Amino acid sequence: xxxxxxxxxxxxxxxxxxxxxxxxxxxxxxxxxxxxxxxxxxxxxxxxxxxxxxxxxxxxxxxxxxxxxxxxxxxxxxxxxxxxxxxxxxxxxxxxxxxxxxxxxxxxxxxxxxxxxxxxxx
Numbered sequence: 001x002x003x004x005x006x007x008x009x010x011x012x013x014x015x016x017x018x019x020x021x022x023x024x025x026x027x028x029x030x031x032x033x034x035x036x037x038x039x040x041x042x043x044x045x046x047x048x049x050x051x052x053x054x055x056x057x058x059x060x061x062x063x064x065x066x067x068x069x070x071x072x073x074x075x076x077x078x079x080x081x082x083x084x085x086x087x088x089x090x091x092x093x094x095x096x097x098x099x100x101x102x103x104x105x106x107x108x109x110x111x112x113x114x115x116x117x118x119x120x121x122x
Contacts, residue, residue: 007104011061011097013086018078019066022105029063030105037106044099057098058087064101 002008002019009020027037034040034056043052062080078086087094 007107008066009097009101009104011101013061013083013094014089016078016086018061018083020061020064020101021066022064022101026064027105030060033063034059037102041102041106044095044102052095052098054087054091054094055084057094058084060098060102061087061094064105 002010007022011018011020030040031037040052040056040060043050043056046052058080062076062078062083065076065078065083067075067077
């Protein structure tokens with residue numbers, strides 16, 4: 001189940017629910033494997049040959065899925081191949097949840113409005 005205060009998002013691909021969690025490690029993997037969050041956001045905003053592909057969506061989902069086993073955060077619930085198969089079944093319908101999650105990844109701390117001025121500066 002997603003935790004909106006942690007910017008998590010639960011998506012459904014071909015009937016399979018996947019929890020996306022933007023942890024530091026997940027975001028670092030996304031940055032290094034997909035060319036950086038600004039570049040990825042640019043690709044999702046484009047149309048034509050520079051636009052994001054289903055492969056980009058599959059990788060974004062793979063690198064940001066919640067760990068299957070909390071004791072081993074590197075163990076992903078689904079392999080990249082399994083996610084690619086689900087993404088290909090969904091087709092372009094996967095673009096909306098992928099873009100939504102990308103926006104959540106870059107949204108920052110939703111609780112920042114409740115922080116004191118001193119806390120916001122640190």
